[in-house]
Amino acid sequence: MNNSLKLIVSFVVACMLSIGTIFAAANPFADVYYDDWSYKAVKILAREGIIDDSHGCFLNERKSITRYEIAQMVAQAMYRQAKASDEQKDVIAKLVAEYSDELQTLGVNTKNKAIENEWKITGWAQTENTYGNTYGPTTVHEYNYQIRLGFKKQISDKLGVYYQIKNKCYLDATSATDDTTMRTRQAFFTYKPTPDTTINAGKIVYWLANGLFMDATGRTVDISTKLTNNLTFFGFVGRYEGNLASTISYGNIGGKIGAIDIGTHYLSGRAIANKMLSSKIPALTVGYTLPSGLNISGGYAKNIDASDNNNMYKAQLWQIIGENEYILQYWRQEGNMNLPVENGDHLTWWSNQYGTTSFDGFDGYRGIIVHHFNANLYSETWYGDYKDLVTNLRAKKYGWDLTIGF
Numbered sequence: 001m002n003n004s005l006k007l008i009v010s011f012v013v014a015c016m017l018s019i020g021t022i023f024a025a026a027n028p029f030a031d032v033y034y035d036d037w038s039y040k041a042v043k044i045l046a047r048e049g050i051i052d053d054s055h056g057c058f059l060n061e062r063k064s065i066t067r068y069e070i071a072q073m074v075a076q077a078m079y080r081q082a083k084a085s086d087e088q089k090d091v092i093a094k095l096v097a098e099y100s101d102e103l104q105t106l107g108v109n110t111k112n113k114a115i116e117n118e119w120k121i122t123g124w125a126q127t128e129n130t131y132g133n134t135y136g137p138t139t140v141h142e143y144n145y146q147i148r149l150g151f152k153k154q155i156s157d158k159l160g161v162y163y164q165i166k167n168k169c170y171l172d173a174t175s176a177t178d179d180t181t182m183r184t185r186q187a188f189f190t191y192k193p194t195p196d197t198t199i200n201a202g203k204i205v206y207w208l209a210n211g212l213f214m215d216a217t218g219r220t221v222d223i224s225t226k227l228t229n230n231l232t233f234f235g236f237v238g239r240y241e242g243n244l245a246s247t248i249s250y251g252n253i254g255g256k257i258g259a260i261d262i263g264t265h266y267l268s269g270r271a272i273a274n275k276m277l278s279s280k281i282p283a284l285t286v287g288y289t290l291p292s293g294l295n296i297s298g299g300y301a302k303n304i305d306a307s308d309n310n311n312m313y314k315a316q317l318w319q320i321i322g323e324n325e326y327i328l329q330y331w332r333q334e335g336n337m338n339l340p341v342e343n344g345d346h347l348t349w350w351s352n353q354y355g356t357t358s359f360d361g362f363d364g365y366r367g368i369i370v371h372h373f374n375a376n377l378y379s380e381t382w383y384g385d386y387k388d389l390v391t392n393l394r395a396k397k398y399g400w401d402l403t404i405g406f
Helices: 003-019 037-047 067-079 086-098 100-105 351-355
Strands: 031-033 064-066 120-133 139-154 159-170 183-194 197-208 213-226 231-240 247-257 260-272 275-289 295-302 311-321 324-334 361-374 377-388 394-405
Touching: 031 037, 037 067, 037 086, 037 361, 064 067, 067 086, 067 100, 086 100, 086 120, 197 247, 260 295
Parallel strands: none
Antiparallel strands: 031 064, 120 139, 120 394, 139 159, 159 183, 183 197, 197 213, 213 231, 231 247, 247 260, 260 275, 275 295, 295 311, 311 324, 324 361, 361 377, 377 394
């Protein structure tokens, strides 16, 4: 075990022993990204004047903010409810239910204890339709819909539990077999020993390094803690859900340095693209928002267990104009960048890469337009063009999706 991995494991174990349990609570320092329903809801309330955005979270069109930052704005919305319409009050009530833990930490009395301990139910549904061609002349039509239901309960002031089920139904036989079975997507206990430290244990979905890698599920124990006013640590150890023989460990220190969002990352594990190769991957992500609102971000990762063809890059431009978000992405992942889990955003684009017995690597770009109808409903349209790094065969995909949350 290398020194970096030893440090991550030792830190997690020490914190677990200090509280005498592996159960954990929702991470108050977790990033809430622009495509989350609560981010959009707060943004709309700010635009409508219910929230004073003098701190610039949305005026600067940041790509993500923390749960604590959202809770602070929700507290302000609660204070100004007398000025809100009935529709705005409904949105505020949903936000209060979602961020009750963070509001309690801030000293905001949201409701009585009996109601706090009731189950909270959230939902998410999406239909996605993709056309185009994989490498060479092979055409593709990938149509599916997904449904997710989440159930959250605060057992005590510090202990909570979350359970989520999902299905993914393929309606086009050319891509996959139709499957309407509901299955567990996430199931974990949460424990918050202090306002600055949280631990999660169970089956958890991760989206790491601003999407540079790991958009998948693990059976893990993770911990987050505040290091300074601007920096936090997050790390976990466990196994990759897709192959329980595959171990995973991850550590991240990130936050703001002046006006720059920066993150340092280290991921170690095995198995992806039908390979059982070890990977040790340090990575760096950086982002900056211009006064115009244009967010520029990027990331670089390298598998130091491989001697060549072992790099990955991502660059992104992102801006909100009115009710639309405009995103332009460039990706390059070389053949020996053998991630323990699949990288990338959603939107079916390079999924055919991971269904093959060999992985040559690829590079390409994708443009995405997101339109927000309201806080709970949005659509995405996209176009992507990429190529195989060995054969130079090109592929193109384009499509749309519609997503609703409650």
